[in-house]
Amino acid sequence: MSTPLSPAIVFDPVAGLHTREISHRPAGPGEVEIEVRAAGVCHSDLHILTGDWPSDRPLVLGHEAAGVVASVGQGVTALKAGDHVVLSWFAPCRRCRKCLAGMAWLCTGTRAVANTLPDGTTPFTDAAGEEVWPYLGLGAFTERLVVPESAAVKVPDELPFGIGALLGCSISTGVGAVVNTAGVRPGESAVVIGTGGVGLSVVMGLRLVGADPIIAVDLSPERLAAATRFGATHALDGATTDVAAWCQEELGGVDYAFEAIGSPKVIETLPAMLTSGGAAVLVGMAAAGATGAFDLFDLADQGKRILGCNYGSSVGALDIPKLARLHLAGRLPLDELIGTVRPLREAAAAFEDLRSNVGVRTILEP
Ligand SMILES: NC(=O)c1ccc[n+]([C@@H]2O[C@H](COP(=O)([O-])OP(=O)(O)OC[C@H]3O[C@@H](n4cnc5c(N)ncnc54)[C@H](O)[C@@H]3O)[C@@H](O)[C@H]2O)c1
Ligand SMILES: [Zn+2]
Ligand SMILES: [Zn+2]
Secondary structure: OOOOOEEEEEEEOOOEEEEEEEEEOOOOOOEEEEEEEEEEOOHHHHHHHHOOOOOOOOEEOOOOEEEEEEEEOOOOOOOOOOOEEEEOOOOOOOOOHHHHOOOHHHOOOOOHHHOOOOOOOOOEEEOOOOEEEEHHHOOOOOOEEEEEHHHEEEOOOOOOHHHHHHHOOHHHHHHHHHHHHHOOOOOOOEEEEOOOHHHHHHHHHHHHHOOOOEEEEEOOHHHHHHHHHOOOOEEEEOOOOOHHHHHHHHHOOEEEEEEOOOOHHHHHHOHHHEEEEEEEEEOOOOOOOOOOOOOHHHHHHOOOEEEEOOHHHOOHHHHHHHHHHHHHOOOOOHHHHEEEEEEHHHHHHHHHHHHOOOOOEEEEEO
């Protein structure tokens, strides 16, 4: 028995971005049904619209969301109806070698990146009975969805849903890149290139751990102003500054260079920004199949490192509640990351907010 139809923001290669009425099946064993209360609009949704990451099937977009548990399937013990949860798009299987080794962000059992639930199915169908697939295993730009228990992380009821939504992707990724992937220590220097929702979270993470100086680089003056509010000590216009030359002349190279755009051209410039032994952290996600070139002698000779960063090397069940607690204790100004709040039907305008590189994160509310 499926639920009544409700609107969802769907993308398919033929119709493009559109609103479609969908319903979902009830939560099965080990699954939970979630009522979505807030969903952020992340560049990883935009990668689908631009064709960077091609999909041959209709997808319910949205992978950065928070809500309330509506019902739980058989065998679910960690959650109950009424719990407030953050959805984690990298739902770990908890059984593979990576999960057992504590590296849930490298889980090989999840099917999230194939845009299905772990059993390869979708909970969504449209009015014509056609299957519609959950982007990154969630599909959060709708009113209700069904996910495996491991994709829903319980958070305190007092945490606002908008902040919870951003904890599901940009904040966990950005702060995690600093704390988990790079392990930045107090007094180490860092440059952050691209200060959208993810890059601003990197800046926040750097301030949290006491990095200094923190150099933000973007093309948008508004984004640079936001980066300064979040703790950047320097703001550079990426269009007119040779960032590598600046880092070498002013600082003798930085300890860490974070890329939060997904631009092969920018990624290729990272090692030249580093001091010897420094690390480039690839947080931005390039288009499928993109490649890059580096000065290989310099990398080996100077002991420079390149670190990939999926989901901020986070274990959602541990890191999301930790970040929520830091916010509630006044240590992370996560509320300042929330920009325009729009109803779900304004999804197209929300994507324009993202494309125009102004303001901070847009939140959609069903
Ligand atoms: N590693 C992960 O697990 C993970 C998680 C979430 C998002 N992402 C990726 O992170 C990237 C950023 O996501 P977002 O939502 O913050 O995007 P966004 O669009 O909000 O921000 C990107 C920023 O980069 C700036 N920019 C673009 N070109 C630039 C250039 N040449 N020089 C300097 N700045 C430039 C833009 O002005 C913008 O402010 C995307 O590729 C996204 O897919 C990765
Ligand atoms: Zn995202
Ligand atoms: Zn796993």
